Amino acid sequence: MEETTTMPRIGDKAPDFEATTTTGHLHFSEYNKGSWVILFSHPADFTPVCTTELSGFALEEGEFFSKHNTKLLGLSIDSIHSHIAWVQNVREKTGVFFNFPIIADIDMKVAKLYGMVQPGESETAAVRAVFIIDPEGIIRLIMYYPMNVGRNMEEIKRVLIGLQTASEHKVSLPLNWQPGDKVIVPPPKTLEALNERLNSDYEMTDFYLAKKKL
Structure with a gap:
């Protein structure tokens, strides 16, 4: 009988786990406590696309943490020895150091x-x-890419900032939103709110589509 693959959904509680990583033992719920986490997988160590991707994450790690209270957590189905050798190889060849934890998921448990x-x-x-x-440990966004197409770091940063902005200000974000752009105000739910909307200084296409600057 074919094994069913679990597919967590947006809005679900992130499945908890414990794992061996390149920075030591990790209990996910503890790692996640009080901060956002970007959990990302790559197909294999010592592969070209993965090397470019993890280098990209490594170069942005400081900004993710200091500006956006976000930790990074990588994963692949490789041994801890392979991970350590790859991290050192990339540091020797490029000067980029993968300082964030990378899960050694050799039994595919977390994957x-x-x-x-x-x-x-x-x-x-x-x-x-x-x-x-x-x-709070809630999955807010999921992206899947195939093995032969690398991710877009600018898009990952954009959606992280977008999620944090939407959560903090209780707003939505329009097509192609970038930090600093106007945001969408939730539509009115009562007639009183409708009248307030019509007399507001929002940029209105119509009463249900109104934007404002933060």
């Missing part, structure tokens, strides 16, 4: 827990998945 193993793509490697998880 299967998060639906990262998709047999149509590969039965032995994780696809390029991205989970953005808020400080």
Whole structure:
């Protein structure tokens, strides 16, 4: 009988786990406590696309943490020895150091827990998945990429800032929103709110589509 792959959904509580990583033992719920987390998988160590991607994450790690209260957590179905050798190899060849933890998921336990193993793509490697998880442990965004197309770091940063902005200000964000752009105000739910909206200084296409600057 074919094993069913769990596919967590946006709005779900992020599945908890414990794992061996390049920075030591990690209990996810403890790591996540009080901060956002970007959990991302890559197919394999010592592969070209993955090297570019993790280098990109490493170069942005300081900004993610200092400006956006966000920790990084990588994963692939490789041993801890492979991870350590790869981290050192990339540091020697490029000067980029993967300082964030990378899960050694040799038994595929975490990858299967998060639906990262998709047999149509590969039965032995994780696809390029991205989970953005808020400080309450709720999955707020999921992205999946195939093995032969690298992720877009600018988009990952954009959606992280967007999620944090929407949460803080109780607003929505329009197409192609960038930090600093106007945001969408939730539509009125009562006639009184409708009248207030019509007399507001919002930029209105109509009463249900109104924007404002933060």
